[in-house]
Amino acid sequence: MSDEALSKLLGRMAKDDVLLKEFCAAPAKVLKREGIKVPPEEIPPKIDQAEFSKRLKAAVASGAGRVNLARRMLGRPYGIEGEVAGGRGVGRALLLPTANLEIQNRVLPADGVYVTLTLVDGVWRRSVTNIGKRPTFGGDAESKVETHLIDFDGDLYGSTIRVRVLHRLRGERKFAGVDELRAQIVRDREQAIRYFGSSFVKRNLNYS
Helix, strand or coil: HHHHHHHHHHHHHCCCHHHHHHHCHHHHHHHHHHCCCCCCCCCCCCCCCHHHHHHHHHHCCCCCCCHHHHHHHHEEEEEEEEEEEECCHHHHHHHCEEEEECCCCCCCCEEEEEEEEECCCCEEEEEEEEECCHHHHHCCCCEEEEEEEECCCCCCCCCEEEEEEEEEECCCCCCHHHHHHHHHHHHHHHHHHHHHHHHEEEEEECCC
């Protein structure tokens, strides 16, 4: 089953009522057309459109940022894919360098900070990802995706990477200054490390 294809299909359905209706009426047909391989026994013959639409939009587009609901719907973490582009150097200035993604997804989880896994050269690595408009630095018109890989210092510029969203830590907010923001980012990173250190996560996820 392709994470990338599932993520793109999820995003398209959240914006396209015709595709959503078609999928709910004949899930197997749409999955086959999109090239997404799912065991037949896991595909229901029909899906309740009203309920599915409500859950879909709540999972990936609402202010609640309920990523765990998206995971249950898809049977796997919600995925974000994009090419690493040059940023404004904010992360490096904060001593926590980030990969700034030119995203391919049309729909993102709500703005906030998330525990994530990032696929680099075939290896899933621990990471923390910020999705948002960076209000502390003046704000952006659209949400950006910035990922900090824990214990990784390689050069990712120009690479296409995939991010799996696992758990929401907090919403995005404006800080009084760089020092306050840096202190919060350090706490976010420590929370992510604790998350990956739990015995349950270690048993159920493969990562470096």
